[in-house]
Amino acid sequence: MQGVGRYPPLSNGVGVTLELSTTTSSPLAIDVTESTEMRIRRLIGENPVVIFTRSPCCCMCHVMKRLLLSSVGVHPAVIQLEDDEVAALSASAAVDDGGETRGGGDKAENGGGMDEMPAMYIGGTRVGGLESLVALHLSGGLVPKLVEVGVVTYNNYKVL
Numbered sequence: 352m353q354g355v356g357r358y359p360p361l362s363n364g365v366g367v368t369l370e371l372s373t374t375t376s377s378p379l380a381i382d383v384t385e386s387t388e389m390r391i392r393r394l395i396g397e398n399p400v401v402i403f404t405r406s407p408c409c410c411m412c413h414v415m416k417r418l419l420l421s422s423v424g425v426h427p428a429v430i431q432l433e434d435d436e437v438a439a440l441s442a443s444a445a446v447d448d449g450g451e452t453r454g455g456g457d458k459a460e461n462g463g464g465m466d467e468m469p470a471m472y473i474g475g476t477r478v479g480g481l482e483s484l485v486a487l488h489l490s491g492g493l494v495p496k497l498v499e500v501g502v503v504t505y506n507n508y509k510v511l
Contacts, residue, residue, distance in 0.1 A: 387439040398428040404469040474500035
């Protein structure tokens, strides 16, 4: 994160000059030397429920958010990834769950299952895509997972 310094008005008496300086004292500091894979792992660890997507207009991502919000009242963090960052998510997922492929998302052109998008994580564990989320919800496993990570209580959710 950048710190902002304020200076007196410019010589013409109008405007303000801002100087950006690197600071590491802020809890919101961004480590520019952090690799994409490490940043993704950090985001997974910092957010109890997170969805990674390629596009903010992804219809499957929208359905996942609506399911979580309307059925159990959870607001997931949604992180948009660039194409080159999807590979880092795939590598991170392969390490986290042994490379296990789950359904429910768009598979990349190379046919690999780990780069399906959108990809959802609950409590640091990969849930998968939309199909996996719906299956987890219909089987009755979604709410216990969300209770386990502390984002809902059994008394605090609606049933579809």
